[in-house]
Amino acid sequence: MHFAVSDFLSDIVQNSIEAGSSSVMVEYLEGDGRLEVYISDNGKGMDAATVERVKDPFYTGGHKHEGRKVGLGIPFLIQAAEAAGGEFDIKSEPGYGTSVYFSFDLTHIDCPPRGNLPSAFLSMMLFPGDYELGIRRKKDASEYSVQRSELVETLGNLEDVDSVLLARQYLTSLEEE
Amino acid sequence: MGKMTLEELRKLREEKKKVVEKRDVSDKDVVIIVGMGTCGIAAGAKQTLDAFLDELDKRDIHNVVVKQTGCMGFCANEPTVEVKKPGMPDIVYGRVDDKIARKIVDRHIIQSRLVNEHVFDKPSTDIVG
Numbered sequence: 001m002h003f004a005v006s007d008f009l010s011d012i013v014q015n016s017i018e019a020g021s022s023s024v025m026v027e028y029l030e031g032d033g034r035l036e037v038y039i040s041d042n043g044k045g046m047d048a049a050t051v052e053r054v055k056d057p058f059y060t061g062g063h064k065h066e067g068r069k070v071g072l073g074i075p076f077l078i079q080a081a082e083a084a085g086g087e088f089d090i091k092s093e094p095g096y097g098t099s100v101y102f103s104f105d106l107t108h109i110d111c112p113p114r115g116n117l118p119s120a121f122l123s124m125m126l127f128p129g130d131y132e133l134g135i136r137r138k139k140d141a142s143e144y145s146v147q148r149s150e151l152v153e154t155l156g157n158l159e160d161v162d163s164v165l166l167a168r169q170y171l172t173s174l175e176e177e
Numbered sequence: 178m179g180k181m182t183l184e185e186l187r188k189l190r191e192e193k194k195k196v197v198e199k200r201d202v203s204d205k206d207v208v209i210i211v212g213m214g215t216c217g218i219a220a221g222a223k224q225t226l227d228a229f230l231d232e233l234d235k236r237d238i239h240n241v242v243v244k245q246t247g248c249m250g251f252c253a254n255e256p257t258v259e260v261k262k263p264g265m266p267d268i269v270y271g272r273v274d275d276k277i278a279r280k281i282v283d284r285h286i287i288q289s290r291l292v293n294e295h296v297f298d299k300p301s302t303d304i305v306g
Contacts, residue, residue: 006216016215018247073215119223123213126245144180154187160205161233161241162193166186168230173181 005035005104008080009036009072012039012100013124014132019043021097023132026124028117030139033107035114040099046092052088077102084111092133107170118171125158125167137174144174194195207241207286210259220255221274228278229258236282254297260285271297 009028016024022044029036044053046061053059057075078088085105092098121135125148126156133140133148148158151170211217226243233241236278251257254271260281261267268291270281277295284290 003219007223010213010223011215011218012249045292051294065183076215077205115280116223120225123226123245126214126243128244128246150183154183159244160239160240161230161243162239163190164243165230165234166189166193168227169189172183173179 004113005037006115006117006120008073008112009037009039009079010120010123012077014127015073016041016043016098017127017129017131019045019098021131023134025136027135027136028138029136030106032110033105034103035106036101036103038099038101040097042097044094045094045098047094051090051092074100080112084108086111118168118175121146121166121171122168126164142177146171146174166167185301189226195247203294205242206263208244208259208261210246212249212251212255212257212259213234213245214255216248216252217255217257220223222256222302224275225256225258225273225278229282231260232279232282236287238282238286241286251297257297262286262289265289265291269297 002127009026011022011122013024013026016039017065019041021041024039024041027036027038029038031046050061054074055074065102074088074090081088081102081104085108088104090098101159116164124133124135131148134145135147151167152158155166157163157168183279185240206267209229210231213222229243233239233243249257249259249269251269251271258270258272258273258278258281259267260270262285267283268285270277270292273281274296277292281292281295282290
């Protein structure tokens with residue numbers, strides 16, 4: 001089971017990448033004791049029956065493990081959100097993409113820690129392939145956004161260790177007041 | 178320090194490039210691949226990635242490419258990390274926490290010796306079976 005909210009987030013974003021999305025948008029909005037997260041992608045999407053089944057821990061759409069019958073990313077998230085006064089919703093259309101929404105009541109005693117957000121954002125940027133990832137982050141009155149393409153454009157690539165370190169430094173600085 | 182702008186980031190990049198060019202390092206020949214499936218993340222793969230970045234930075238090592246992948250199929254031994262270095266066999270390491278990540282940088286990447294007790298070569302049985 002994931003420990004931090006940021007782990008749930010990067011897990012969901014990874015689903016988007018694996019669904020062949022060329023563009024993923026993440027909104028991470030925090031305020032008034034509540035966290036709301038929207039993730040939308042233009043990946044291959046799912047039909048209504050599949051959308052229901054992804055909530056089942058004994059279903060997996062992945063082709064990574066032939067013969068394995070579990071898929072825990074979304075079920076874990078639903079469980080954690082519901083245990084902490086939050087909500088979960090998923091909508092999808094085959095051929096168009098999927099959007100996921102989840103929220104947490106940050107004042108709830110069972111709310112998981114938020115985790116290291118810059119490091120979660122960084123790991124979401126580092127999957128192989130040529131995809132766009134836009135992040136919009138809001139905390140009370142302050143707000144910033146970052147695009148994967150502008151990082152790639154500025155740093156050359158996001159693979160060699162120097163670029164990754166600079167990207168981490170940049171993402172960390174954005175969280176500062 | 179406050180929020181950095183993209184322009185500042187670009188400048189840092191240029192400065193770093195100059196320093197690295199002066200040192201005349203060879204091509205990026207070492208590849209580190211960190212498994213970031215649900216299992217990897219749950220087991221702390223992000224901290225592992227952070228530890229690699231820290232240690233490579235601290236020791237001033239630049240000839241490394243860091244990549245991420247999904248689950249490698251060794252869920253029970255997450256976080257898993259594959260290290261490819263010329264002249265060494267490609268190695269998958271299992272149960273790589275912060276401390277072991279730093280040890281891999283020191284032993285495998287710098288000294289070209291394996292971290293034997295974490296070498297892993299057998300996938301979970303429900304995947305091969």
